[in-house]
Amino acid sequence: MANNAKSATGASRRGLMLGSVAGAAALAGAAAAQGPRDGRTDTEPRVLDGNPMPEPGPDKTAGPVKPARGSQLAGKVAVVTGAARGIGRAIAVELAANGADIVALDIAGPVSRASNAKPATQADLDETVRQVKSYGRRCEGVKADIRDIAALRRVADKTEADFGRIDIVVANAAIQRWVPLLEMQDDDWLDTIENNLNGTANTLRAFAPKMVARKKGRIIVLSSMQGKHGTKDASSYSASKWGILGLMKSAALELGEHNITVNAIIPGLVDTALTRYEKRLSESIGETTGKPPPENPTPQESWDIRAGTVPMKVGWLQPDDISPVAVFLASDASAMVTGAEYEVTGGDSAKDI
Numbered sequence: 001m002a003n004n005a006k007s008a009t010g011a012s013r014r015g016l017m018l019g020s021v022a023g024a025a026a027l028a029g030a031a032a033a034q035g036p037r038d039g040r041t042d043t044e045p046r047v048l049d050g051n052p053m054p055e056p057g058p059d060k061t062a063g064p065v066k067p068a069r070g071s072q073l074a075g076k077v078a079v080v081t082g083a084a085r086g087i088g089r090a091i092a093v094e095l096a097a098n099g100a101d102i103v104a105l106d107i108a109g110p111v112s113r114a115s116n117a118k119p120a121t122q123a124d125l126d127e128t129v130r131q132v133k134s135y136g137r138r139c140e141g142v143k144a145d146i147r148d149i150a151a152l153r154r155v156a157d158k159t160e161a162d163f164g165r166i167d168i169v170v171a172n173a174a175i176q177r178w179v180p181l182l183e184m185q186d187d188d189w190l191d192t193i194e195n196n197l198n199g200t201a202n203t204l205r206a207f208a209p210k211m212v213a214r215k216k217g218r219i220i221v222l223s224s225m226q227g228k229h230g231t232k233d234a235s236s237y238s239a240s241k242w243g244i245l246g247l248m249k250s251a252a253l254e255l256g257e258h259n260i261t262v263n264a265i266i267p268g269l270v271d272t273a274l275t276r277y278e279k280r281l282s283e284s285i286g287e288t289t290g291k292p293p294p295e296n297p298t299p300q301e302s303w304d305i306r307a308g309t310v311p312m313k314v315g316w317l318q319p320d321d322i323s324p325v326a327v328f329l330a331s332d333a334s335a336m337v338t339g340a341e342y343e344v345t346g347g348d349s350a351k352d353i
């Protein structure tokens, strides 16, 4: 009896710790919570030693099983940065294919001398808009630079005014630099960090307040396997992508109380304009074999060498191999997933700690 009284007090305290509104809902729910809940798979009475189990409020659970709940984004609005091409485009189009309206943001032009990829163009951004609209969704292509937080705040205001809400933000835009530390010019380091790490932080800082005001949101950042280990001759990129994981986990700690989740997708090597050039193919062979790579490997040589070591036997992935994970992380089904890293690498990451 004494034990029961003690655990009842404990349960009340735990309920109140959820916050006053959620706590009250928890206790109200707990009072009625003797039998199975509608749609829940757990059919056991929810009591322990005669004491009701605390119930999470509706914002504190993914809810009962519903068909397609991990892919249903109808009525949601997503902002995707770096959406003109590559992984950003695939994510924008995949979110749209699952029901979301899209603001596709990209600089659609040169970013820095310290970028090995050719710049994206307005035509690339227009193509993303076309593909999103082909799924019957609304789409706005916006030319903006993630290094400019004032511009991002204007986009946040305009998106809210035009679309009525912002449910999902995907901070995807980035550049990559291949150059040894000892040969670096200042901008090889500074521009990569400024663009990738500061730009991603700008994106969170510009858009998260809109989600805080609505007490709900999904933030997805793009890191990289190169942000999980060092990368010979690409230290500024590696450091920027490692920093993004620290940012993601810190944001998850701060924003959870507002029902906002923050997670990272960690792609392996993906064939995009960021990576489709001889130096990258050659570096990827070096990373894989640990030996000095050939100068100008053919794509097939590079694929074959890498595929031999990747569990799914691919040399690299396609952008649309990455985007399905974004749909789950953007959905209501991922309500209790935050601060997490989702590796999509064809199994390449199984050998990393």
Ligand SMILES: NC(=O)c1ccc[n+]([C@@H]2O[C@H](COP(=O)([O-])OP(=O)(O)OC[C@H]3O[C@@H](n4cnc5c(N)ncnc54)[C@H](O)[C@@H]3O)[C@@H](O)[C@H]2O)c1
Residues within 6 Å of the ligand: 081, 082, 083, 084, 085, 086, 087, 088, 105, 106, 107, 108, 109, 111, 117, 119, 120, 144, 145, 146, 147, 172, 173, 174, 175, 195, 199, 222, 223, 224, 225, 266, 267, 268, 269, 270, 271, 272, 273, 274, 275
């Ligand atoms: N391709 C890969 O192998 C790979 C692997 C791991 C992680 N990633 C990450 O995935 C994300 C997408 O990469 P991708 O391969 O699609 O590259 P990509 O170069 O094809 O696309 C990146 C897009 O971001 C845009 N962008 C860059 N800086 C910007 C800025 N300051 N403001 C606005 N837009 C900007 C570019 O214009 C471009 O359209 C990046 O964060 C990248 O680091 C890629």
